[in-house]
Amino acid sequence: MQLGFRLAAFFHPKARLWVEGRQRLWTQLKNYQAAPNTAWFHCASVGEFEQARPVLEAFRKENPDWKIVLTFFSPSGYELRKNYEQADWVGYLPLDTPAQARRFVETIQPEMAFWVKYEFWYYHLTELKKRNIPVVIFSAIFRPEQTFFKSYGGFYREILHCFSHLFVQNQESVELLNRIGLTNVSRAGDTRFDRVIEIAQQAKRFPIVEQFCGANRVFMGGSIWPEDWNVIRTYIQTRGTATKLKWILAPHEIDVQQIERWATEVPLRSIRYSQATEESIASADILWVDNVGMLAGLYRYGQFAFIGGAYKDGLHNIVEAAVWGMPVFFGNKKYRKFQEAHDLLALGSAHAVADGTEFSQVLDGLLQSPETYQREAETSRNYVYTNQGATQQIMDWVRNRR
Structure with a gap:
């Protein structure tokens, strides 16, 4: 793995950060x-940090005398949260080798470890187990096609036995783990629900965005990739001027040249958030979010949302939008690993669309039917609030364990 990242570092900025971060680790x-x-x-990246955050902050509140170490696998997570004030030390996870895992655990000397969702690093976990350090994984989700559940998956099943307890998102995960002999499992749900409710309750207002929105209906595009933009663009090109929708669009990668190019592809007036003034915002129809960290709070202004990633590497966080009460759209390719996508599709307030034509048809239907829109909006909001409480369940276990 390290060799692959070193080679990629010559061509890819994130790979370079991955390599350089681990080179600095022991100095830090x-x-x-x-x-x-x-x-x-320990979290893989930004999304997993948002799952870890409610548990970490609840733990900090109840145990102010404890030291908290926060590690990331990816540069995206580390670079965004390297100054996170609730942790005493933030850094990269060392390479998963016997020597590096042993050295790291000996250095930080944890009495308890919390891992999030998908992180299964053999040597780090076995090192913790050897030292009888309790490790809990939470917001985890398992599927039948994973190697853990195959006849040849013995090595990977051994990793799962390193966890003192596994808090999973759904009943299928409970049953799969039970079948391979793991009974230290609880269905707690996803801590992201707790996090997005907290964000919604504490969200600040953005006066210049409110001026942009006015009394218009607003369509949010969150973490959109080029493939997602192609779908949204189809609608704007064919109906954008007629519907009188305002658009707040946040690209997955903040690339000013890409934003400027996309802006020229549609017949609506655009402005970037960093350049918005009271005078310029009034005449714009599309507001491009050209920074990191605002998106979750901006969903409050939307009545519809398209969440990116599902045509590419995987669906981004749809719960951040759903908590505000709105129908959500996403691509029909890579959403199957996300329980909340399945749930909202089944409830009828999410739409996995194949292309711009299908997206346009569904959005037109919602715009033309206030009753359908209202039902879907209420369904999304109710779903999120019904599924809160995972953090409390995890903290109950921690109190009993200690």
Whole structure:
């Protein structure tokens, strides 16, 4: 793995950050002072951090004397949260080798570890188990096609036995783990529900965005890739001027040249958030979000949302939009690993669309039927609030364990 990232570093900025971050790791830890009470939280990237955050902050509140170490696998997570004030030390997860895992655990000396969703690093987990350090994984989700459940998956099943407890998102995961002999499993749901409700309750207002929206209906595009833009663009090109919708669009990658190019492809007036003024915002129809960190709070202004990633690497967070009460759209390719997508599709307030034509048909139907729109909006909001509580369940287990 390390060799692959070193080669990629010559061509890809994120791979370069991955390599350089791990080169600095032990220097950053040189003066680290171990504490008697330390909790280690590990996340893969940004999305998993949002799942970890409600548990980490609840743990911090109840245990203010504990030290918290936060690690990331990816540069995206580390670069965004390297100054996170609730953690005492933030860094990269060392390479998963016996020596590196042993050195890291000996350095930070955790008394408890919390891992999020998909992280299954053999040497780090076995090192924790050897030292009888309890490890909990939460917001995890398992599927029958995973190697854990194959006849040849013995090595991977061994990894799962390193966890003291597994908090999973759905009943299927409980049953799959039970079949391979794991009974230390609880269905707790996804901590992201707790997080997005917290964001919604604390969300600040953006006066310049409110001026942009006015009394118009607003369509949100969150974490959109070029493939998602192609679908949205189809609608704007054919109906954009007639529907009087306002559009707030946040690309997955903040690339000013790409934003400017996309803006020229549609007949509506555009402005980037970083350039918006009271005078310029009034005449714009599309507001491009050209920064990181605002999106979750901006969903409050939307009545519809298209969430990106499902035509590409995987669907981004649809719960951030659903909590505000709106129908959600996404691509019909790579959403099957996400329980919330299945749930909202089944409830009828989500739409997995194949292309711009299908998207246009469904959106037109919602615009023309206030009753259908209202039903879907209420369904999305109710779904999120009904599924809160995972953080409390995890913290109950932690209190009993300690």
